Amino acid sequence: RWRAAPKSYIKEFLRVLKPQGLLIFQLPSRKRATVMRNPSPIMESRGLKRFIKGHVPELFWRWYVDLKYVTPESVAVYEMYGIERSEVEDFIRNNDAHIVDVVEDGWCGVNWEGFRYCVTKG
Numbered sequence: 001r002w003r004a005a006p007k008s009y010i011k012e013f014l015r016v017l018k019p020q021g022l023l024i025f026q027l028p029s030r031k032r033a034t035v036m037r038n039p040s041p042i043m044e045s046r047g048l049k050r051f052i053k054g055h056v057p058e059l060f061w062r063w064y065v066d067l068k069y070v071t072p073e074s075v076a077v078y079e080m081y082g083i084e085r086s087e088v089e090d091f092i093r094n095n096d097a098h099i100v101d102v103v104e105d106g107w108c109g110v111n112w113e114g115f116r117y118c119v120t121k122g
Contacts, residue, residue, distance in 0.1 A: 010088075010095070011095055023118070023120070027117070028082040058111075098120050
């Protein structure tokens with residue numbers, strides 16, 4: 001069921017995309033088997049906090065976040081699910097669109113693999 005939401009968004013974006021228009025979006029793909037210890041330059045460029053997060057055990061990072069930001073009124077849990085790159089690419093092609101470029105990016109954090117998709121139609 002959760003996989004239907006991103007696909008429905010992409011389908012709607014493609015529906016309203018003008019011919020020769022460009023759609024750019026990012027999706028997580030899958031959780032990494034191991035924590036990445038040497039972040040790519042794109043991840044480092046987004047600041048010290050993300051760099052530290054990639055090098056500190058998750059237990060300590062959660063403790064820090066809870067201590068700094070969590071109040072009884074602000075507790076919320078967000079889950080992230082991934083869609084494999086091949087599944088996203090097949091979905092795009094099956095909706096009469098063309099993949100211009102796919103680039104791995106770091107927006108999902110160091111524990112997730114994610115991709116930025118550039119798509120056109122027409």
